Amino acid sequence: MSATPVVFLHRLPRWVLLAAVFVLLAVGMVGTGWVGAAGLLVLLAALAWFAYLNWPVLDGSERALRVAAMVLLAAFAAGHVIGRF
Template identity: 75%
Template sequence: MNTPRETSGTRAAVERWSAAPLAFLGGLPRWVLLVAVFGLLVIGMVGTGWVGAAGLLALLLVLAWFAYLNWPALETPGRILRVAAMVALAAFAAGHVL
C-alpha cells in the first residue's frame, strides 16, 4: 500500500477546495449521490447529441475529481480501472456529439 505523502502545490489547493463540497456530500443520505450518478448516466445514454454528451461529461468530471483525490492511495489496478472508466465515458460522450 502507498504511504501518505505531504501534499503541496496544486494537489494541496485541490484538496483544500474539495473539503467543503466533500463535507456536504458526506452529510447527504447515501442514496442521493447514487441517484445523481445514475441520473447522469441515464441522461448520457438516453439523451441524444449534446444533451447526452453533457450528462456523460458531467459524470466524467465527477469521476475525475474523485479519482484525482484518491490517486495517491490507489494501487495500480485501481488506477487502471479509473482511467479506463474515464476513457470509456469520454468515448461515449464523443460518440453522442459526432
C-alpha cells in the same frame, strides 16, 4: 479546496449521490447529441474528481481501472457529439 464539497456530499443521504449517478448515466445513454454528451461529461468530471482525491492511496490496477472508465465515458460522450451513439 475540495474539503467543502466533500463535507457537503458526506452530509447528504447516501441514496442522493447514487441517484444522481444513475440519472446522469440515464441522461447520457438515452439523450442524444449534446444532451447525452453533457450528462456523460458531468459524470466524467465527478469520476475524475473522485479519482484525483483517491489517487495517492490507489495501487496500479485501481488507477488503471479509473483511467479506463474515464476514457470510456469520454469516448461515449464524443460519440454523442459526432452522432455515432
